[in-house]
Amino acid sequence: MLRLLATIRKEWQLLLRDKTGIILLFVMPVVLITVMALIQDAPFKDYQDVKFDILTVDNDHGRLGRYVKEGLASGGQFNIIDSLEGKPVTAERAKELVNDGRYKISIIIPEGATASIVSNANRIVNDITHRMGMSVSLPVKKVPDSLNVTIYFDPAAKKAFKGAIHQSVDNFLTQVETDMLLDRIKHQLRSKDSTVSDTDTLAIRLQAVGLKEQSTGSGKQLDVISNSVQHNVPAWSIFAMFFIVIPIAGNMIREREDGSLLRMKLIPGSYLAILAGKMLFFVGVCVLQFYLMMLVGIYVLPLLDLPQLVMGQHPGATLLVAGGIGLAATAYGILIGTVFKTPNQALNFGAISIVILSAIGGIWIPLEVMPAKMQLLGHLSPLSWGLDAINDIYLRNGDIEFVWKNVLRLILTGLAMLAIAGWVEKRRMN
Amino acid sequence: MSGISVKELYKTYKGSAEPTLKGLTFQFGEGRIAGLLGPNGAGKTTTISILCGIVRGDSGEVKIHGLKQQASHRETIKHIIGIVPQQIALYPQLSAVENLTYFGNLYGFKGKALQEKIMHYLELFGLEKSAHKEIHKYSGGMKRRANIIAAILHDPKLLVLDEPTAGVDVQSRSMILQFLRDYNRQGASILYTSHLLEEAQSLCEEVVIMDEGRMIVQGNPLTLIHQHPDCNNLEDVFLHFTGNALRD
Known part of the structure; x- marks a missing residue:
């Protein structure tokens, strides 16, 4: 436990000293979701909202x-x-x-x-x-x-x-x-029929069957539609959370290059406790990022004439999904930091791969409007699992029963990436 | 009992056609200051990595303080060994105290006892005034000294140093070498690699000169010099055995 807590404290100290890292992790995503929600507001509005x-x-x-x-x-x-x-x-x-x-x-x-x-x-x-x-x-x-x-x-x-x-x-x-x-x-x-006066109206009802729109959910109903804020805030938050791979990969490569990793491995006890501390810290950062951006959606975006974000009625499920996304993103960062030899390689691959995963995963535009083949491909992206789960909670009033499959996918993918990273590291040492 | 015993050690890295170690054999007694010397590519770093248990040898036997380097003894050996890598294996953005507290915590030390130990070593190495300064603001010599402290927090019986005085000024080097002598006097074994052969000659009681993955010669530096009348110092002995060809 001491190793785990010490690692969390060390990562916290490192983050506090890294002003650029803090901006990258917290300020840039806020700017990103604000800009994306603003520029995608018109295309997302229904035709009746546009004059x-x-x-x-x-x-x-x-x-x-x-x-x-x-x-x-x-x-x-x-x-x-x-x-x-x-x-x-x-x-x-x-x-x-x-x-x-x-x-x-x-x-x-x-x-x-x-x-x-x-x-x-x-x-x-x-x-x-x-x-x-x-x-x-x-x-x-x-x-x-x-x-x-x-x-x-x-x-x-x-x-x-x-x-x-x-x-x-x-x-x-x-x-x-x-x-x-x-x-x-x-x-x-x-x-x-001359008995009918001119003032009498003849009721002829043409429409026998009408249309009535009803919500599909059960229990408390949500009056939420997928607007620019409901799509962009969670979508770009997930994108930003995955960008944590850049600092994590850089951190891993620096530790390997400067020998700290070697020193940690030479210290008695399992390296897994150190890795767990690192993971817990970065998953925590991801969750913090997520909620910061949700707060922006709730309190800041309405000041810019955008709709207010509605977070659904299941905060526990939301936290679980945010944690699952954070775990997958952190594990991906560790994998990239293990596989690549230099920070430059990791930075380029990490950034481009996240952009691709986000594009196919429905972050830029919803998966539903993509061609069928791209939709199939998109469902393989961890970012789409996260977004689907959030949409289940925010738009469909879903609870843990709705989202557990996507959360499990995220966790299993994270564990698989960690296993690959472990295998690569072992191979490298020998 | 031998501090370090290496017998017929072989190692070929995956993807490499040439073996790095080709039956390396040497032995150092416990409580001695030993030097592992060799030109670039001789296999010194691989040997140290196998001694520490980070890399596995393909065949052969390695013993540390009588314990075979294998899975069942790995944790015990980690307690015995302290390693000072050639790189400054510290977090540059953290202060010396923060770095040492972290590594001390990883060893299981905490609280007042750890802080007293850290301050003791910082004073010993003349770093007490810079205790809370970030490592990246340190001079080269200060970084080397802090790097050594991180390796001795758990009082290892065997201290392995990979070029601990590379790129430091005379004062820092003198302090580091004096510390190694003092630490050795307290009963610890020291294994040291360096390209500074004059330094090795003055510090080491015993040296192994290795080349191309094999041990070429082993002995006390002065004895080796006397055994070769054409050699005036350890550097001459080194060149006598390894030749003048460049090893780039």
């Missing part, structure tokens, strides 16, 4: 144009712009402005669109009433129009964004067409 200017050219001046403009504006997602510098926007000007990238979307409602819809509704009603043996003839155009509502997108617009706009406008078109048709049917029914 776009939408150029609207209404050549129809009828019900469709009004519906589309009112419908788009009512969602709060779009600012409808139908005039610039006091002049109505023309189709050509709208196309030009979107192509220049000054506006993301433009919608052109063609002339006669409402009339065309009315004519089509009349044709349907005429057909129905004729089949019912009634002689009603609402006015219709002899040749149906072939009109389209035109949408221009900024060439840089994303596919998902285009899809969402398409869907919305299509819904408005359907809604106008349905409303027109129902209007015509009601009008005909009223004229057939």
